[in-house]
Amino acid sequence: MILADYIKKHAQATPNKIAVFCGGQSVTYKELSDRIDEKSDYLKQNFKDTRFPIHVFRASQDAEFLVKYFALHRAGLVAAPLEKDTPDDVFHEIDTKLSSCSVPDGTADVLYTTGTTGKSKGVMISHRTILANAENLIEGQGFTEDLLFIITGPLNHIGSLSKLYPVLMLGATLAITEGMKDVSQLFAAMDLPYAKVATFLVPSAIRILLKLNAKRLAQYADKIDFIETGAAPIMQSDMQLLCEVLPKSRLYNTYASTETGIISTYNFNDGRCRQGCLGRPMSHSEIIITDKGLISCKGDTLMSGYAGDEALTKSVLRDGTIFTSDFGKIDDEGMLVLFGRENDVINTGGFKVAPTEVENVAMSLPQVKDCVCAPAVHPVLGTVIKLFFVSDDTPADIRAIAKQLKSRLENYKVPFYYEQTDEIKRTYNGKTDRKFYKNSENKVG
Amino acid sequence: MKEKILSLLERELPPTVDLSSKFLFSELDSLTITLILTVLSDEFGITLDSSDATPKKFMSIDSLTELVVSKLKNK
Numbered sequence: 254m255i256l257a258d259y260i261k262k263h264a265q266a267t268p269n270k271i272a273v274f275c276g277g278q279s280v281t282y283k284e285l286s287d288r289i290d291e292k293s294d295y296l297k298q299n300f301k302d303t304r305f306p307i308h309v310f311r312a313s314q315d316a317e318f319l320v321k322y323f324a325l326h327r328a329g330l331v332a333a334p335l336e337k338d339t340p341d342d343v344f345h346e347i348d349t350k351l352s353s354c355s356v357p358d359g360t361a362d363v364l365y366t367t368g369t370t371g372k373s374k375g376v377m378i379s380h381r382t383i384l385a386n387a388e389n390l391i392e393g394q395g396f397t398e399d400l401l402f403i404i405t406g407p408l409n410h411i412g413s414l415s416k417l418y419p420v421l422m423l424g425a426t427l428a429i430t431e432g433m434k435d436v437s438q439l440f441a442a443m444d445l446p447y448a449k450v451a452t453f454l455v456p457s458a459i460r461i462l463l464k465l466n467a468k469r470l471a472q473y474a475d476k477i478d479f480i481e482t483g484a485a486p487i488m489q490s491d492m493q494l495l496c497e498v499l500p501k502s503r504l505y506n507t508y509a510s511t512e513t514g515i516i517s518t519y520n521f522n523d524g525r526c527r528q529g530c531l532g533r534p535m536s537h538s539e540i541i542i543t544d545k546g547l548i549s550c551k552g553d554t555l556m557s558g559y560a561g562d563e564a565l566t567k568s569v570l571r572d573g574t575i576f577t578s579d580f581g582k583i584d585d586e587g588m589l590v591l592f593g594r595e596n597d598v599i600n601t602g603g604f605k606v607a608p609t610e611v612e613n614v615a616m617s618l619p620q621v622k623d624c625v626c627a628p629a630v631h632p633v634l635g636t637v638i639k640l641f642f643v644s645d646d647t648p649a650d651i652r653a654i655a656k657q658l659k660s661r662l663e664n665y666k667v668p669f670y671y672e673q674t675d676e677i678k679r680t681y682n683g684k685t686d687r688k689f690y691k692n693s694e695n696k697v698g
Numbered sequence: 699m700k701e702k703i704l705s706l707l708e709r710e711l712p713p714t715v716d717l718s719s720k721f722l723f724s725e726l727d728s729l730t731i732t733l734i735l736t737v738l739s740d741e742f743g744i745t746l747d748s749s750d751a752t753p754k755k756f757m758s759i760d761s762l763t764e765l766v767v768s769k770l771k772n773k
Contacts, residue, residue, distance in 0.1 A: 433728035436748035461732045465747045602729065633736050634729050655713040664727065669712045 255361070255380040256387070256421055257323040261286050263424035272421070273316050274401075274428040274445060280316045282424065292324035300330060307351040307363055307560070309333040309344070312409035314431050319417070322408075326361055326380070333363040333375065334409035336663045343663070351375060354561040363560045364411060366511040366605065373610055375560035376511045385553035386515045387418035389535035393518045394451075394479060394505055398423045401447035405430050405439055405454060411511045412484045412603060416453050433458045436466055440473075449478040455603030456487035457635055463494050464633065471498045479503035481518070484603035485636070486591075489528040496522045506531055508589055513575050514554025516540060517589050531581075531589040540589055541574070547595060548581045549574050597687050599628045601636050604665040608687070611638065611668065614661050620644050620654055623677045627690035629670050637669035641677065641690060649673050700763045703738070707759075710737045723756040731756065738762070744769040 263270065264286035272285045280288075300308075308325055312318055312334035325332040333351055335344060351363060354375075361383055363375040390396055396419040404427060406413040420427050428442035433454075439462075443450050450473070454462070459482055462470050477499055483506060495504055504522040508531035509515045517540065519532030534540045538552040551574050558566035569576050580592040599606045608626035615624045622643045629639035640658075642649070651671045659667045678686040707717055710733060715725050726734070734756075735746040744766065755765045 434726070434731060435751065436728075457729060461728060461748075464732060465735055469747070633733055652713040659714045667712070667714055671713065 254384075255326055256383050256418060257289060257327045259422050259424070260289065260323060263421075267424060270424065271426050273319060273426065274442065275315045278316070285316070285319060288320045289323045289327060292320050293327040296324055296328035296330060300328070303329060304355060305353055306360075307331045307333050307354060307356065309335060309348040309351055311335050311337045311339055311344070312407060313337065314404075314408060314429055316429070318408050318429075319427075331356055331360050331363060333365070334414075335365055336407060336409055336665075338664050340661055340663070342661065347375070351560060356560060357557050360557060364409065364414070364511050366411070373607065374562060374565060377557040377560050378511075378514075379557050382514055382554055382556065383418055384422070385537040386415050387422040389515045389537050389554060390415070390419040391423065393515070393532075393535045394419075394481060395503070396420065396423055396425065396451075397449070398425050399447070399449060400425045400478060401428055401442070401445055401450045402426070403428045403430060403439060403442040403450060403452040405433055405452055405458060406603070407432070410484075410603070411509065412453055412455060415509070415515055416481075433461055436461065440466075440469060443473050443476060448476070450476055451479045451481070452477075453481045453483070455484050456482055456491065457485070457602040459487065459491055459495060460633070460635065463491055463498070467494070467498050474499050474501060477502045479505060479520075481505040481507055483507035483509055485600045486529075488635070489526070492521050492526050492528065496526055508532070508548075508591065510577070512556045512569065513550040513577065514538070514552075514556070516550050516552075516554065519588060527590075529591045530584075531591055533587050534589070540583065542582055543576065546580050546582065546592075547577060548579045548589070548591075549576045551575075599626070599636065599638055601628070601638055602634070602665060606638060606666050608638075611640065611658070611662065611666055614658060615640060615642060615654070618654060618657050620646055620649050625677050625685045625687065625690050626668065627687065631669065634669070638666070639670035639672065640668040641672050641674050643676060644673055647673075699767065700759060703763055703766065704759050706737060706741055707734065707762075710734075717759055720758060721753075722758050722762075723753040726756065734762070738766055742766055742770060744773060 264282040268283035269281050271279045272282045273280045308330055322332050359379045360377050361380045362378040365375055402420045404413050408414055430438040503520045505518045506521055507518040516538045517532040517534045519530045537554050541549045555575050578595040582590050584590050597608055611626045612624050615621050624642040627639050628636050631637045678689050680686050719725050731751045739746045755761055
């Protein structure tokens with residue numbers, strides 16, 4: 254059984270129940286299932302060569318995404334949703350690579366991420382993994398069939414995509430918003446006639462709510478069953494404030510990644526509000542701490558590998574175990590506590606960015622002679638990306654550089670701060686001295 | 699006032715944002731909108747929240763200036 258089969262099952266049992274609200278419209282389970290069937294039939298007729306089954310598309314933020322995503326699954330094909338603002342050349346590069354890529358039987362998705370290895374690559378997710386993630390979330394966070402779950406993040410990202418799994422497995426209801434740009438959409442979804450609502454918010458989205466909308470959020474305190482956060486570290490002060498604003502809600506901090514799936518979760522509204530604590534492993538998951546203190550994970554939620562890259566797969570997935578770059582420990586209560594990351598990946602707004610990817614694009618610009626990309630702390634936004642660069646132009650046109658980067662990178666990869674410098678510091682063997690730039694006083698641009 | 703807001707936002711926003719845009723709202727994401735609301739609140743001592751983040755009020759520097767002026771009047 255795959256997740257699309259659950260939608261069909263609910264369409265038969267509760268045909269008129271709303272499956273999804275979006276943009277003022279609602280779609281029942283029967284309507285959703287019928288649309289998936291129709292699209293699936295079309296795909297089966299037009300894409301008969303299943304040796305190369307991956308279909309790359311930009312993820313829209315609406316019911317049509319569900320139709321396309323589940324129709325691909327039902328047709329025995331593989332969904333590869335990309336960020337909606339993916340530049341054309343990046344899209345074509347990925348499409349070309351994946352169009353000749355074969356995948357193991359049972360593969361459902363190829364999700365693009367930076368994640369564990371620090372390089373952008375396609376993570377293969379199986380149908381079995383999707384169902385295991387669904388069951389982990391249902392058991393671990395108490396999803397129920399009378400819940401309205403509000404999607405606020407991009408549907409190609411595991412944080413939001415994984416919430417479709419428990420909701421549709423149970424026959425509960427989704428409300429899809431276009432994101433946090435218009436926060437009124439989130440509150441409009443909370444106003445829908447449901448007794449219990451829940452949502453997933455990355456830490457920067459929680460910051461937006463607490464900074465500008467704390468009073469309004471508090472008005473929904475009786476209705477918000479739970480909020481989950483994850484994908485990036487959340488500040489202790491934000492955790493405490495959220496507990497004060499929503500004293501009755503469960504507030505989860507989750508350990509998950511595209512590669513590992515949903516592993517553990519901790520309700521920090523437990524009177525202790527422990528920072529860095531990510532709870533006990535869920536029923537389909539196991540956590541082992543390596544001798545170096547790094548987190549490794551086992552279980553049914555793990556990826557099958559990286560599409561078309563066996564060597565990269567072997568570097569993180571061996572003997573059914575994923576070896577992450579996250580430092581952590583299991584405490585006396587059996588809970589996972591996270592310390593930080595081993596590699597140079599920058600986590601900004603819940604998105605992981607490999608600095609080398611940004612640097613490679615920056616180095617291709619005629620104005621940039623040398624550069625390094627580093628994390629910087631913004632007083633409101635948290636971790637942002639900063640580009641230190643060397644240029645013959647004095648001063649260089651920073652706005653022009655930023656715009657060229659924006660045309661060639663997804664938005665979240667474009668640096669926020671820029672600093673022109675005389676040289677890029679290197680270590681004795683010629684490598685960029687990333688430690689220097691990580692630790693430098695780069696709090697303001 | 700307009701020049702002050704322009705100079706403030708030029709300093710605080712990422713350089714990818716074109717502040718001369720005729721439809722500024724389309725240039726912004728959720729974080730930059732939050733940033734603008736926060737920066738203007740702090741600088742002028744006014745209360746702004748997400749209900750102020752409408753496409754009309756964020757159309758241009760002129761409309762943002764009108765927003766600040768009206769909030770100052772009602773302070």
